[in-house]
Amino acid sequence: MYGDLMTETTGEGPAAGGARLTTREAARRLGVKPETVYAYVSRGQLTSRRDPAGRGSTFDPREVDALVRRGRREPSADQDASLRVSTGITLIEADHYWYRGVDAVELARRHPYEEVAEWLWTGTLRAGLRLPAPAGPLAAARRAVGALPPYSASTDRLRVAAVAAAAADPLRFDLSREAVLGTARSLIPTLVDALPLAAGTGGAEDGPLAARLWSRLTPRPPNTPALRALDTALTLLIDHDLAASTLAVRVAASARAHPYAVVSAGLGAMDGPLHGAASGPVHRMLTEVLDRGGAAAVVADHLRAGRGVPGLGHRLYPRQDPRATALFEALAAVPEAAPAVAAAREVAAVAARQDPSGANVDLALGALTVAAGMAPEAGETVFAVARTAGWIAHALEEYGEPPLRMRPSGHYTGPRPPRPLP
Template structure:
């Protein structure tokens, strides 16, 4: 998911500012890419009070340029940014699961079936997951003991820990055992979340179980299909920060529950998991104010990024967003939120930023009366299957291979004892 940049503090007197063109030249990128850096929280911008464009802190741009050069150079002993994987390929504004177009796969199969494909390379028709009663009871007790204001990621982290304690075989890292843990852990996480409405007998899909945790509205078949599609589309997306954390934990041979905990911990960072909540609130504000222009103007004036736009891996529109928007068009209740999202995209089009999956997910959460944090819940539940898939791969690699060497830049010894 996208990141969130805090409001810029007032610029210190004499701070040098760069225009968009100057920043682009220094970074060696196109002007549109500079705004993509802003969208990802790597740069902050401020509207020029005299001109029409944005300006950037020269020191911040120079620091980003320096980091980019160091990452490109890759000093000896540094953790490689390339990790061998056969799971997800992203290229030419498309992405693929084990060589199959991910959007087509998610559009035709349920989340559980897509997860099985990612785990095993086979696609069992009608795959369903079930939570073991003992693990589910332990997770529910642990979650119920949390303060009422606890967020969804708080509850999921506690639930996965409780489920781990209830599984005496969690240290068995054979493929068969890990897959068994995965098929029980995902529904345990969903079942441990508090219900927004009394559960109804459904078709056994995880999307049905999750629905009653996200909204008090009656489950609508078309809306359930959109939720299922969102889960399947989000199951994996190469090496996001949380996935890299998962691979590091698996490299140390952490069991699958601990691996998922590592992913949830990284996801809670404001630069990775907060975008869905921010996009939801922005769309709500656009609907309340009757248009995107005044809302977007306030974001830009404050030097904040507009959530739900831009993605570092795609030049054009995020294919996950395109698929969700297409399915949401068939949902009558999604009309207002869908119109608000398109209004935002139109206003921001000149910056070269396209809607990403966070904006599309926000349309679903707003139109189905879900809370602002519902997008985080959907993302975390969906990505759990992807994290397990990466753990399965990492368990086959040399242990502790992700051990970079630190490059010490402190005072040279010997120094006197303090």
Template sequence: MNDEPGGRRIGTREAARLLGVKPATVYAYVSRGQLTSRRDPVGRSSSFDAREVEALAARSRREAAGPSGSASAGELSVRTALTLIESGHYYFRGVDAVELASRYRYEEVAEWLWTGTLMSGARFTAPPESLAAARRAVAALPEHSGPIDRLRVAVAAAAVADPLRFDLSKPSVLGSARALIPTLVGALPEVGPAQWGGDGRLSRQLWPRLSALDPDPDALAVLDLALALLTDHDLAASTLAVRVAASARAHPYAVVSAGLGALEGPLHGAAGRLAHRMLVEVLERGGAAPVVAEYLRAGRRVPGLGHRLYEAEDPRATALFARLEPLAQAGPALGAAREVAAVMARHGGGLYPNVDLALAVLTVSCGMAPEAGETVFAVARTAGWIAHALEEYEERPLRMRPSGQYHGPRPPQPLP
């Protein structure tokens, strides 16, 4: 490959040689977001930044070396008793998270994460003052505002309405959390009928903010399962942002704002939206092969596939697919998702469906907007963020202060 202004670029075979993998696996790295590719002007192949490939190869060698290779020593490690991801499963406080979420509702799973006690029948209620403030703030946003925009504004408004927000004692934080989550849901604009009421469950409150269709019990059960499964997932980027804010003793509303800020990035919160649009395109074109081909030809990752923490299928996706299977309306989208996975399996990338693809099946089959998956993710993960904030409040303040490795010009330099 020729050198370009942005640095030396190499082809797929050279990238595969440097990484010590098959060429097909290079595209698996692209799909996982570990490499970026660019289609050449002719449109027949992709090129890669040589420095990025070499950095990934060096990182892979360090990880393969294990603890003695000093990879672990240079990485930030945070002690937590909340979520363990191990051998293709994940656990909340030592309990299989899929089994927990399959048996208990979102609010009960949240209470388990927060307190280690299962509170059967737990329900969250939004205080009238906070809800009114959040709704006024959200209503003032431009019509094109996205779900994360609305949630961030709702959090800020709810914070101002809570005079006890600076009390970081556990009872006070838990009180704020139980009020904040339904406030976030209640502040979102309704797109469907709310007159059918319900029993106060958060999934019932959230449904008319996501879909104009009347919910059936089975579809509601899938939404509740999705919320419970997504409550926490160890130290994702947004959760790390939350712990940094909590380390500085930011109040719970501020730490949730930090998490929502991290979700604004395209590599964390937007995957569900991309997977939704891909499934719609597959359904419109009558097959996954041409859609996947276009993604690969453009050097783009195929959304909804692969997760760096799981070698096989994401257990959250497995659980959601199983619950979606009996839903008649989910049949076409579920078939499209499986076809995408099958096409990629023939491609040889070793990628399996993740929770974003399963969420996309739910949102497509229930008449929801492409961004509905982001809303579900953000609302669900708020409980996990609060749990991590509670843990961090018990640690030494300001401990999240890594040292920078300066690579600039050595002083003294002349004054500019």
């Protein structure tokens, strides 16, 4: 779709050779409505100029095409080729995304997390796949997690569990494909089962992964639609091209770090506020909306404080985040989620004038964690567990590339030598 738009000419005016685009032409190239073009202007993503004849705004075609490339994650012509990474795992394009060429949303609707993870690793779907945790690494991970302070976050526990499980696996340095696949199938359940159970719950260690994770995130008993919604969230979040944590994973795999260390690199990149933790502020915002009985005052408070409204918009999806659409669809089947979903939709509606780009997956994930009685950080845990499968898929791919290729050149900006000793 975008490829056609980038070479398109119309009867509405010239769009090449330096000629500026009309609003309708810019909207057509971007694949959005004209009002969304003005939203990009208000957010500083595009620059407009009044037409000399006074007929409306005009736009630089190079700037519009650069925004299209950012939406598709295409490098610009002058970008360093060493930053390009060929991958056959996830394609994001035109408000959709695909796992190995298959619609990721349809996979999430039809198959549980374990089966989709296997698809990402091998290109094969194995019906009824279960992922048990091996006894030795699980015992080591639980001991290490149990030694942490009680106030430790779930993501702290996941990082410690990964390190402890690695230390208990003497075969971790075997980077053959089958060995890495074996580690992948055992590491994810080890991370989940090493987390402490919520108070008053029991947890099986051989059932679906979503059920095992549920019992570690909330004391509420699950029902089938709620577990289905959690499983959908896990599957939707498995991979998202070269996000920050995935790039860290590929760098580690390029240096031939073993899979446990690769996952640790991904978890480390997640330990900041800008990647993976966005559902926490959404959880708190939706809780406040429910407490105060409406979204208007809560949205106003966020804007007044200069924080922006969390859970809205995504630069890779100009019109809608398909992950949010699919997760809200799954939550519609969970009766107890109705208040949280209504609060989320009210937030999006109130904020639409300021940000018309709509809900992103963090808004839907926040609605899930609120509806399930989970802690605000639970969404980050769901994200980390889900993305572990994607990280290992990228590691498998990177192990097949020449080692140490992820080595961009630095652009030195310090003083020119020689200089005297200080």
